[in-house]
Amino acid sequence: MPKINTKLDDIYILGIETSCDDTSASIIHNGKILSNIVATQKIHEEYGGVVPELASRAHQQNIIPVVDAAIKKSGIKKSAISAIAFTRGPGLMGSLLVGTSFAKSLSMSLDIPLIEVNHMQGHILANFIQDGDMTNPEFPFLTLVISGGHTQIVKVSNYFEMEVLGETIDDAAGEAFDKSAKILGLPYPGGPLIDKYAKMGNPKAFKFTKPRVDAYNFSFSGLKTNILYFIQKQEKENPDFVKENLYDLCASIQFTIAEILMDKLKNAVKNTGIKEVAIAGGVSANSEIRERFRRAEKDWQWKSHIPKFEFTTDNAAMIAIVGYLKYKEKIFSDISVTAQARYRL
Ligand code: KG4
Numbered sequence: 001m002p003k004i005n006t007k008l009d010d011i012y013i014l015g016i017e018t019s020c021d022d023t024s025a026s027i028i029h030n031g032k033i034l035s036n037i038v039a040t041q042k043i044h045e046e047y048g049g050v051v052p053e054l055a056s057r058a059h060q061q062n063i064i065p066v067v068d069a070a071i072k073k074s075g076i077k078k079s080a081i082s083a084i085a086f087t088r089g090p091g092l093m094g095s096l097l098v099g100t101s102f103a104k105s106l107s108m109s110l111d112i113p114l115i116e117v118n119h120m121q122g123h124i125l126a127n128f129i130q131d132g133d134m135t136n137p138e139f140p141f142l143t144l145v146i147s148g149g150h151t152q153i154v155k156v157s158n159y160f161e162m163e164v165l166g167e168t169i170d171d172a173a174g175e176a177f178d179k180s181a182k183i184l185g186l187p188y189p190g191g192p193l194i195d196k197y198a199k200m201g202n203p204k205a206f207k208f209t210k211p212r213v214d215a216y217n218f219s220f221s222g223l224k225t226n227i228l229y230f231i232q233k234q235e236k237e238n239p240d241f242v243k244e245n246l247y248d249l250c251a252s253i254q255f256t257i258a259e260i261l262m263d264k265l266k267n268a269v270k271n272t273g274i275k276e277v278a279i280a281g282g283v284s285a286n287s288e289i290r291e292r293f294r295r296a297e298k299d300w301q302w303k304s305h306i307p308k309f310e311f312t313t314d315n316a317a318m319i320a321i322v323g324y325l326k327y328k329e330k331i332f333s334d335i336s337v338t339a340q341a342r343y344r345l
């Protein structure tokens with residue numbers, strides 16, 4: 001049985017995240033961030049998407065220097081760490097295996113508890129990291145979880161009780177950004193570039209169709225086809241259409257995606273009566289979505305909770321915060337725990 005820190009008011013958690021193409025490690029002390037190091041793998045850019053085999057190799061190279069850097073930056077000694085939290089899933093199996101095996105070995109060698117974390121729960125509970133002026137949502141709250149692999153509206157009743165009210169039936173919001181960007185000839189991941197170019201464009205320049213989907217579910221595959229056909233048609237008349245209209249195209253695409261997300265969220269708030277609302281996941285780094293979310297406080301009388309930019313895209317601080325919350329409840333994992341590519345909330 002590993003050492004358990006009985007002083008529950010002095011807990012240092014090392015978080016490790018390797019679910020996709022970012023290798024990350026973080027130290028959190030009693031919920032307060034001390035360090036959060038992220039090594040983003042550039043290798044995938046030239047392939048137009050994440051190549052799983054290359055991702056796991058890069059994790060293998062990055063994991064030790066990244067964990068080392070997170071411990072050094074935090075200013076603590078390795079011996080002060082109370083437990084190791086790691087992403088068990090969902091994600092790419094090869095990538096998850098690197099973080100899982102590393103976390104298991106380190107917890108054994110330091111003789112401290114191991115804590116498995118669901119990556120999506122990490123995105124949501126990133127809203128509880130203490131850093132600067134971040135506000136903590138009150139239970140129950142709704143979260144719009146938007147990432148490269150997921151798009152969900154989740155009702156959060158407490159730290160460990162979450163219910164998915166609706167989700168995408170095809171592409172995730174991040175895929176909608178990245179696939180649209182690919183059609184425009186932009187490199188992977190295209191989401192941040194669409195965001196950047198949209199700032200200089202007119203969001204009403206082009207109109208794209210919004211899907212009709214039941215309840216709180218989403219669909220983005222129709223939008224992608226709509227954009228593709230529209231551009232193919234325009235390029236027949238003007239081969240430079242995309243180049244000449246790039247900023248307006250980005251602004252119009254971003255506007256449509258933001259509208260689709262906000263429409264469903266507004267509905268969920270209206271029907272559930274829950275007015276504490278948070279966003280989470282890589283796409284919540286998007287400036288238009290963040291701005292609309294902020295405006296909703298005034299326009300729709302919500303209390304909006306927006307994580308700091310660095311806690312939106314994949315990072316280990318969100319894994320460490322879940323580790324801290326689980327540690328306080330003494331929820332630990334057995335050393336026989338295995339990575340799980342498909343792992344529901
Ligand atoms: O949460 P995340 O880092 O990884 C997953 O768990 O999937 O999300 C990555 C997704 C990518 O699709 C990326 O294009 C998108 O988040 N993303 C953005 C922005 N920053 C990241 N999409 C739109 N605007 C951004 N600023």
Ligand code: ZN
Pocket residue numbers: 119123147148281282313314
């Ligand atoms: Zn993620």
